[in-house]
Amino acid sequence: MTRDQLKRLFPNASRSVLEANGLVPNAQPERHQAPALGRPVQGKEESLRRTTVRFTFHRVRPLDPDNAAGSCKDLLDGLRHAALIPGDEPWRIRLETEQEKVQSYKQEKTVIEVIY
Numbered sequence: 119m120t121r122d123q124l125k126r127l128f129p130n131a132s133r134s135v136l137e138a139n140g141l142v143p144n145a146q147p148e149r150h151q152a153p154a155l156g157r158p159v160q161g162k163e164e165s166l167r168r169t170t171v172r173f174t175f176h177r178v179r180p181l182d183p184d185n186a187a188g189s190c191k192d193l194l195d196g197l198r199h200a201a202l203i204p205g206d207e208p209w210r211i212r213l214e215t216e217q218e219k220v221q222s223y224k225q226e227k228t229v230i231e232v233i234y
Contacts, residue, residue: 121136168210168212169211172216172233173213173214173230174215174229175189175215175217177219178219190215193228197232
């Protein structure tokens, strides 16, 4: 791009901006393609470590397993929005649900453990 083209595109540009950008040649993107049958790049591949999120429900009347797992959705979203977990996708977390029967409604609670 020439200096005149830059001046037309950016009429209020300072002289230093025009000079700095006038030095950049018209670059075309370079495509670096590996040979089709080339050897794979050697190196150590790191896997993502999954965070374990465990919900323990203490209830007088335990929930069905599918209801217990479904009730975790809003809690997981809250953990994600609070940046306590990186995300709630299956490759980022391992979700565990457990239930314990308690004797009275005063003892009901939900315990959330995040294990990094």
